[in-house]
Amino acid sequence: xxxxxxxxxxxxxxxxxxxxxxxxxxxxxxxxxxxxxxxxxxxxxxxxxxxxxxxxxxxxxxxxxxxxxxxxxxxxxxxxxxxxxxxxxxxxxxxxxxxxxxxxxxxxxxxxxxxxxxxxxxxxxxxxxxxxxxxxxxxxxxxxxxxxxxxxxxxxxxxxxxxxxxxxxxxxxxxxxxxxxxxxxxxxxxxxxxxxxxxxxxxxxxxxxxxxxxxxxxxxxxxxxxxxxxxxxxxxxxxxxxxxxxxxxxxxxxxxxxxxxxxxxxxxxxxxxxxxxxxxxxxxxxxxxxxxxxxxxxxxxxxxxxxxxxxxxxxxxxxxxxxxxxxxxxxxxxxxxxxxxxxxxxxxxxxxxxxxxxxxxxxxxxxxxxxxxxxxxxxxxxxxxxxxxxxxxxxxxxxxxxxxxxxxxxxxxxxxxxxxxxxxxxxxxxxxxxxxxxxxxxxxxxxxxxxxxxxxxxxxxxxxxxxxxxxxxxxxxxxxxxxxxxxxxxxxxxxxxxxxxxxxxxxxxxxxxxxxxxxxxxxxxxxxxxxxxxxxxxxxxxxxxxxxxxxxxxxxxxxxxxxxxxxxxxxxxxxxxxxxxxxxxxxxxxxxxxxxxxxxxxxxxxxxxxxxxxxxxxxxxxxxxxxxxxxxxxxxxxxxxxxxxxxxxxxxxxxxxxxxxxxxxxxxxxxxxxxxxxxxxxxxxxxxxxxxxxxxxxxxxxxxxxxxxxxx
Ligand code: SF4
Ligand code: SF4
Numbered sequence: 036x037x038x039x040x041x042x043x044x045x046x047x048x049x050x051x052x053x054x055x056x057x058x059x060x061x062x063x064x065x066x067x068x069x070x071x072x073x074x075x076x077x078x079x080x081x082x083x084x085x086x087x088x089x090x091x092x093x094x095x096x097x098x099x100x101x102x103x104x105x106x107x108x109x110x111x112x113x114x115x116x117x118x119x120x121x122x123x124x125x126x127x128x129x130x131x132x133x134x135x136x137x138x139x140x141x142x143x144x145x146x147x148x149x150x151x152x153x154x155x156x157x158x159x160x161x162x163x164x165x166x167x168x169x170x171x172x173x174x175x176x177x178x179x180x181x182x183x184x185x186x187x188x189x190x191x192x193x194x195x196x197x198x199x200x201x202x203x204x205x206x207x208x209x210x211x212x213x214x215x216x217x218x219x220x221x222x223x224x225x226x227x228x229x230x231x232x233x234x235x236x237x238x239x240x241x242x243x244x245x246x247x248x249x250x251x252x253x254x255x256x257x258x259x260x261x262x263x264x265x266x267x268x269x270x271x272x273x274x275x276x277x278x279x280x281x282x283x284x285x286x287x288x289x290x291x292x293x294x295x296x297x298x299x300x301x302x303x304x305x306x307x308x309x310x311x312x313x314x315x316x317x318x319x320x321x322x323x324x325x326x327x328x329x330x331x332x333x334x335x336x337x338x339x340x341x342x343x344x345x346x347x348x349x350x351x352x353x354x355x356x357x358x359x360x361x362x363x364x365x366x367x368x369x370x371x372x373x374x375x376x377x378x379x380x381x382x383x384x385x386x387x388x389x390x391x392x393x394x395x396x397x398x399x400x401x402x403x404x405x406x407x408x409x410x411x412x413x414x415x416x417x418x419x420x421x422x423x424x425x426x427x428x429x430x431x432x433x434x435x436x437x438x439x440x441x442x443x444x445x446x447x448x449x450x451x452x453x454x455x456x457x458x459x460x461x462x463x464x465x466x467x468x469x470x471x472x473x474x475x476x477x478x479x480x481x482x483x484x485x486x487x488x489x490x491x492x493x494x495x496x497x498x499x500x501x502x503x504x505x506x507x508x509x510x511x512x513x514x515x516x517x518x519x520x521x522x523x524x525x526x527x528x529x530x531x532x533x534x535x536x537x538x539x540x541x542x543x544x545x546x547x548x549x550x551x552x553x554x555x556x557x558x559x560x561x562x563x564x565x566x567x568x569x570x571x572x573x574x575x576x577x578x579x580x581x582x583x584x585x586x587x588x589x590x591x592x593x594x595x596x597x598x599x600x601x602x603x604x605x606x607x608x609x610x611x612x613x614x615x616x617x618x619x620x621x622x623x624x625x626x627x628x629x630x631x632x633x634x635x636x637x638x639x640x641x642x643x644x645x646x647x648x649x650x651x652x653x654x655x656x657x658x659x660x661x662x663x664x665x666x667x668x669x670x671x672x673x674x675x676x677x678x679x680x681x682x683x684x685x686x687x688x689x690x691x692x693x694x695x696x697x698x699x700x701x702x703x704x705x706x707x708x709x710x711x712x713x714x715x716x717x718x719x720x721x722x723x724x725x726x727x728x729x730x731x732x733x734x735x736x737x738x739x740x741x742x743x744x745x746x747x
Contacts, residue, residue: 036133039246043130043253050257057264058272060371061329064363067370069311070297071321074280085279093275098422102336108163112197115157116271122150122204125218126252129211136218147219147226151208154201155225161194161201168194178344181335184354189266190333196262199255205229207248213241270332274423277330280323281424287415288629289581290432293546294321302547313436313544316393317363317402318370320430327425328360337417337427342660343410347675350410352417352427355403359430362391362402394434394444406674408434409446413542413665414624419656431665435544449543452669456548460534460555461500462669467531470503473512474528479520483530488563494519494526494598495565497579499572500535501699507706508572508699511726515571515595518732522607524598526569532559536578543666550586553578557588571595571728573625573632573698574664580630594626596697596727600635603642603731610734613645616692618730620648621682621705622658623698636697636727643734649689659685663700679708687718694724702726 078085091097096113100106121137128135140146173180173187182190209229211217213236217226233241263271270277282291293300295310305312311319320328335353343350363370369389372378378386387400394408395401408431417427438444455464474481481496488495496516501508519526537552556579560568568590570576580592602608618640626632633655640648653659662678672678683705686694694709696702705724712718 036131039130039249042250043127046250046254046257050261054260054264057261060367061264061269063371064367065322065325065329067318068320068322068325069294069318071280071294071323072297073291073294074321074323077282078280084283088278088281088283089275092278092422092424096422098420098424101420104163105167105334108160108167110160111153111156112160112164115153115160118149118153119157119200119204121146122154122208123256126204126207126249126256129207129216129249130253133214133216134218141218142220144219144222146222148222148224151205151223151225154204157197157201161198164194178347181339182333183335184338184351184357185333185335186267189268193259193262193266193268196255196259200252200259203248203252203255206233207245207252209233210241210245210248214238214245216245267331267333270330270423273326273330274332277323277326278424280326282426282429283424287418287426287428288577289585290541291429292585293436297321300546302550307441312440313438314393314430314433315437315441317359317366319437320359320363320433324426324430324433325363327430328356328363330423331356331360331425332423333357334422336420336422337425340416340420340657342412342414342416342662342678342681343675345659346678346681348406348410349404349674350407355407355427355430356425358402362388362393366391394438394442403434405438405444408438409670410667410674411665412624412660412662412667412678414660415628416624416657416660419628432542432544436546437544439544440547445543446670448671449666449669452666453540453543453545453548456535456537456540456552460552461504462535462539463500463504465504467534470498470533471530473498473503473509474516474530476509477513477516477520481516482527484527484532484563484565486563488527488565492525492527494524494567494569494593495560495563496526496528497536497568497570497572497575497592498528498533499570499575499699501703502571503533505699505703507702511571511699511702511728514726514728514732515569515599518599518602518608518728518735519569521735522602524602524607529559529563534559536575536583538574538578539666539669541578541582542664543669553583553586553588557583557586560588560590566591568592569595569598571699571726573623573630574700577625577629594630594632594635594697596626596636596639597632599728599731600638603639608731608735610643610731612734614643614730614734615645617647617649617690618693618695619651619686619689619691620654620727621651621661621686621694621696621701622655623696623701624658624660624664626697627658628656632697636695639727639731640695643730646730649691651685651689653685661696661698661701661704663704668700668704677708679704680711683708683712683718687712692721693730694722695727695730696724697727699726 096110099109124137136142171180171182173183205225206229208226210233212230213234263269314320337352338344341352365388368381368385369378392399392401394403396404411431413428452462455462459466498512502512534552534555537549541549568579570592576592576594620636640646659682660678661682694705702724709718709722709724713720
């Protein structure tokens, strides 16, 4: 017994000292980041929500289970480790007493059974993980493997260590059965089987095996503990924390205001010499941002869904996080050094790491290549998939903000868009006078708000820049207006007083232009007394509904497909003319993933007689971007396959007559790709891309006379 006690406790003290030292180092590193009081405040205000996410995300493994096979394997392993905490108590108890049993429950056969059940479940989980890793070996699969770029050697080592945890457990329990030290009379079926195999060795051999494997079990667990704190498996400890402090919306939805030292930046007073403008150095991330980096499990789920990665661009959300993490860890001695003198003493490698620009090409030894940073469409797929709630879009936006506002380094072709927004209030620079042109093509008058909106006007129809100025999107605008008119919904528009919501500027990183436009619009809306808004553009919808409240603009915002679906359901719009077509619906990211509006557009299509709806392979929360979000609409797509072409290739697999959507930017991007496909003979000439509102207006029974320009 003395041997057990001395060796067991010595191993424990050493392992806890090493792991504790590492955890303290990680904590100090996280604290070098910017404060994030809003995360604490959110938790303080909504403790119930925090507790609920622990139940659903951590213990329920909700996001992991969205991928059934690896999800179930992870569920078994996770719960195996929770249940097997009992066996760790038993192993430590056995150091002190050969016949140790957990007080009260330690002789219950059901506990022995459950422990063995989960030990076997972990083995099943491990076997599944091994098969998944072999089938998606990045050496064979290349970029197609979600493990491409992950540390696969460490992952195999962890699988081996977990196997050893279970193997040593079952062996010492089997030996205990033969020595009479096992606390459970029956029920522990796997231990009994191992005991049956060991029985022929005799009692004294089993006694030696029992002691050796109890110590081996403790040694493996402690080795695993140390390894975890130095590897991606750190997520075992910190994922619950990251989930607890996460923002929660699955696709992130709104961007956060810029903060410096935890306070929202006021551009009137902000000083680039003293304030943090976005993220220009890794320590400009908040502690939550640094926690994100340390939490990544390298599972590659985000990478597998990223439209940039899938189409051959250098951006992988996983590798972006890993590159930032590796840089933060390598720069840590510099960040943790208490003085300039201490920094002088650091190795050349650390000093070199500290000098690396956060964003820059290989020529300047940058951490994140500009092509990586600017490839993101803000589609939200990565955030939606990430099982540990890492907020990739926030990090990308923060780096873009620094590049735009401090370095003035961004794709040159987007500068025209930013200038147009600043000077003319729309990305094309067409000016306010053109914003009302679409109304002249209707056969009824659309009221334009001048002064306070009338009590009799229920909705303000936010037309959006594309909806007012882009020829294809104007068809949607006219269809929506016609349908509202037909249904007897009272609405008005701002006409020339409407300016861009600022979404493209904000997604580019130009928070200054965003805040200028947003404040101008909020002033206009508030002066008019607007309460309810219909938006036909998901980007406008997202910005007004979720981001304008940050600046004092609080409105009830509805997307046109939501309102039209309701009007159809209430019988105020009746689709009667059959449209005998096979139609596939493309989910706009900012309507679907960011705001969870999946059903209304589909309900509208289901009500149109003759329509055969056909889902694409990637749809709803797994929908694939059109390539326009994140201000990518205004940048050239020079690397890899065009994202809109990839999406149309997928749509063509359903052999559609029509592709429908609910966003003017998707309409334009997919329309361009369809035109290219028609030119190359890969798509039929009759194939068209339309908004769901255009489909509905074609089918709906009119109560008035339609003008020729309204149905298209
Ligand atoms: S938001 Fe979309 S494009 Fe950007 S990194 Fe995530 S998955 Fe890729
Ligand atoms: S960021 Fe999230 S989804 Fe992506 S590899 Fe890391 S843990 Fe997995």
